[in-house]
Amino acid sequence: MYPVTVQHSLLVAFLLSLKGSYIHSAGDICAPVGSTAHLSCPYKCSNKYIWTLNKKRLNVFKSDRKKYSLDTNTCSLTVQNLNETDGGIYRYCKTDVDDDDDDDCRKRCTTTLCVTDVQVSVDVNRVTEGQKVTLTCHTSCPPNTQSFIWMKNTQRLDLPHFRNELCFDGVSSEDTGRYSCALKHYKSFSSAERFLNVSYVMIVSTGIIIVSSLLVLLTLMMIGAAVWRRRKNLRRREENESNTQSTIHGLPYTVYENVRAVPSTTFNMKRIEKSGHEDEVQHGYVNFRTFPKA
Template sequence: MCSTSCPLTEDPAAFVWYKNREFLYEDWSPWYQELVSSEEAVRYSCAIKGYEDLRAPEVSVDFVSPNCYSVTYEKGKMCSHQLKSVDEPCSVTYPRDVRVQLTSERYHVALSCDTSCPVTDPNPAFWWYWDRKLFCCCNSQNITSFNIKANIFSCALKSNEDLYSDETCRDASSCKKVNYVHRRICAPEGSSVDISSVYTYSAGGGTKLWYKKMQNVEENDADLLTVAEGRVEYHDKKNLHTLRLIDLQKNDSGEYIFSLKENYKENEPSQSPHVMLIVTGLKVTMNPSSEVTQGQKVTLTCGTSCPLTESTTYVWYLNGQPLSGPVNQNKHVLLDPVDCQHAGNYSCAVRTPDFISSPEEVLTVKARGKSVTIMNGVKVAVLLLIPPVVFTLYFMMRKKQAASASVKLREKEQAEQVE
């Protein structure tokens, strides 16, 4: 993710990504949206559009595995000060999974927030949630508590709150556990999206409800989503409950909460993370600009405000007609070198499975040596503007000159014969 040390005043802000110090793409999402390479020579960096000279320190991906990924930062300020000097490179290994290990005894509960690989920071911090309320943030990965009344436990790494563990119950006989299939979803405006929760409700009853709350509001200030709203569907199958939102609009962005309730009017506050939905539009961007000269390199990007899934299929159009070839399926189109035939109106679309299209953007391509072309055109234009009478006088004069030359040639031949 491309992060800044202070809030950005421009909303939305555009982020520029670089690979080996060359422009890669530009987008509104701060999250990197391409497949990363673990090759030693590949380095990545980012900047805010308009401040490209102020780039983030370069990073390289050392390795990616099902459990971990390791990143090397050019500057050690991204790591703990006890790990490396801020002026030297440093490497950090991040887990890809977090889970709670629970051991319940008669008078106490032992908890461990286990990660899928060791955390390299010597002073990691962990968020602990008990009964979906924030219990504490502490440096300890292990907690032992006596006379505890909570039944549902979960945890997260403070430096990576998006990596949140599934809920674990102390007493399975009275467990109302709620876990989400995906906690962060990006979907195009106008499409449909499924938000799913896997639940456990051993009592076999309860009302299954979905709520939506906007950002920066109180937890209890959430709207109940009902089928009567027209764009909302509920689907329930084998402890998998799905909220389907149809024809997404920008104001559908927000946090979505699934709840199992014994009483319809019950409203249990929850401080644990839920599902964040971001609805994005599509926009074609052109780098270095939308007006280029023949022979330059131009990158077209189907931009979004958040990263769509890697399996997203893109379709590109030029003047309303689909582009041909494998380039048509990519998020980016590279025109290198660009030619006059590439000029026109470009748009992109994604399959969701319906096609959601972007507005058209115009690419203007100037011919090389334009000034020479103009001068040649002027010469031709001037020649064509000469009146026909001038052509008549010109050919009559040439005819007279030819006749005079012919007479002189005959006189010379006669003189030579006399001699």
């Protein structure tokens, strides 16, 4: 059996990091679904010890090799393609004793694995500029035990913290984008993206509102005055036409009609002109008929 070296350990860590896993020490582990968890055990492998899950023997060698792999140098266990059924307490215990006897298990290898989904939620439905907004990264990990990273449009945000909340005291249109989160060492297993749409709201001062209201009121008054003046002129025109009709039919004044020329006797009249001739003048009579006033 080859001795364990620092170079070998670093190589194992690098290879596991390429697979989206993270080497944990004994204790509590929280990993996303689909990822890989490496359960550290600093002891050399021995046939006298086996791995157990929830106090049930785990047949590492007889199981699917794509699921489990065992480091023969340190007996660290790697669990790949995690799902919820892989969660529980992993222990490295003797084979010839009862699994309930914790004293016969390697305490430095005991690890509690939690497999979780990762989701993002927004505390408000409609987001407008200047509003306070909080995005939360939800997992089933024990509270305050994990570090989180945040991404915007698939690019990691440079934040001064690793909390599961991303807070905006006053959002702007520049904050619009697709946000996702992940456990710190599992960036490739991030949550589904949540689109944050920040609506633009025009802020109008009180003075502008007052001036606009006065202009609208003045315009309405001018329109009303024009309509009233037009109606008045139309009414006056109708009254004049009505008076004209009534004078024609009602005869409020004397009308002279049937004016005709009546022939009369012809007489000679001497006109004193320079030429000395006599002109013949014909006269006519006009009969005037008066009608009584109505």
